[in-house]
Amino acid sequence: xxxxxxxxxxxxxxxxxxxxxxxxxxxxxxxxxxxxxxxxxxxxxxxxxxxxxxxxxxxxxxxxxxxxxxxxxxxxxxxxxxxxxxxxxxxxxxxxxxxxxxxxxxxxxxxxxxxxxxxxxxxxxxxxxxxxxxxxxxxxxxxxxxxxxxxxxxxxxxxxxxxxxxxxxxxxxxxxxxxxxxxxxxxxxxxxxxxxxxxxxxxxxxxxxxxxxxxxxxxxxxxxxxxxxxxxxxxxxxxxxxxxxxxxxxxxxxxxxxxxxxxxxxxxxxxxxxxxxxxxxxxxxxxxxxxxxxxxxxxxxxxxxxxxxxxxxxxxxxxxxxxxxxxxxxxxxxxxxxxxxxxxxx
Numbered sequence: 625x626x627x628x629x630x631x632x633x634x635x636x637x638x639x640x641x642x643x644x645x646x647x648x649x650x651x652x653x654x655x656x657x658x659x660x661x662x663x664x665x666x667x668x669x670x671x672x673x674x675x676x677x678x679x680x681x682x683x684x685x686x687x688x689x690x691x692x693x694x695x696x697x698x699x700x701x702x703x704x705x706x707x708x709x710x711x712x713x714x715x716x717x718x719x720x721x722x723x724x725x726x727x728x729x730x731x732x733x734x735x736x737x738x739x740x741x742x743x744x745x746x747x748x749x750x751x752x753x754x755x756x757x758x759x760x761x762x763x764x765x766x767x768x769x770x771x772x773x774x775x776x777x778x779x780x781x782x783x784x785x786x787x788x789x790x791x792x793x794x795x796x797x798x799x800x801x802x803x804x805x806x807x808x809x810x811x812x813x814x815x816x817x818x819x820x821x822x823x824x825x826x827x828x829x830x831x832x833x834x835x836x837x838x839x840x841x842x843x844x845x846x847x848x849x850x851x852x853x854x855x856x857x858x859x860x861x862x863x864x865x866x867x868x869x870x871x872x873x874x875x876x877x878x879x880x881x882x883x884x885x886x887x888x889x890x891x892x893x894x895x896x897x898x899x900x901x902x903x904x905x906x907x908x909x910x911x912x913x914x915x916x917x918x919x920x921x922x923x924x925x926x927x928x929x930x931x932x933x934x935x936x937x938x939x940x941x942x943x944x945x946x947x948x949x950x951x952x953x954x955x956x957x958x959x960x961x962x963x964x965x966x967x968x969x970x
Contacts, residue, residue, distance in 0.1 A: 915946025
């Protein structure tokens, strides 16, 4: 599998990354098989977060996805074969530290917890799950208002975060840092303050990107190109919408829609139409919709790695069958034409 550099670090990540937000202590065997299969297919990065698993999120189960990965690392002896990326939770999620914002204290506490659960001495990529000041991701862009932000407070916070990360790098507990659910302005502040103070540089961004959510194509893509901050996209299948399983506005048994009827705002009448249009493109060219969707993401110039998640080993096996797909100019032309019809369906 193709490898791509993580920012300006010396680490190389596989073009596909295994997402683990569905790993929990009740499906350990299947999760172990997924990690084994991923490594066998050349995937060398696993992404997790201290608040996982999801569907549903729960304070009681927070950390269980990391525990499953830690058990697998211990049992398999494959720590040297994978990069481990995890995240510190931030302000507002009451399931971790009662919703405390990201700070020096919360980072230090979170890192120790993650290291213990993951049964490792070092986290390869440590990410801020979302900014303290809030963000427009997860459909919050409809009411996003930056006027409540205080520039100096934000920059002071960023400096504190980066100084804490430097301590952790020096201690050998993390290797590199990344952001998630961030904006171009926020990322630029991290980069500027790191340069000014000789502190760790942001290597990656983890934002949502897929055929029906292409906010990253604009200012974030420009930042990625000029500053070497590549995207690790989450939800490349838009919470399963781009598998086609919700077409016709149905709710399959055991699907995420049983927990989240509108898939966190993704499922709308317009997005259902957009998915059907992309499915027609795939059918026209004899392609599997899932494979076409993931290949499109993988070929974007700002993409470092596409985070793929599966509810079970069968889903992962199907995804990996299309991992080497390259889209033709004709397919890309039809995708562009469809995008122009549905530029922002959710």
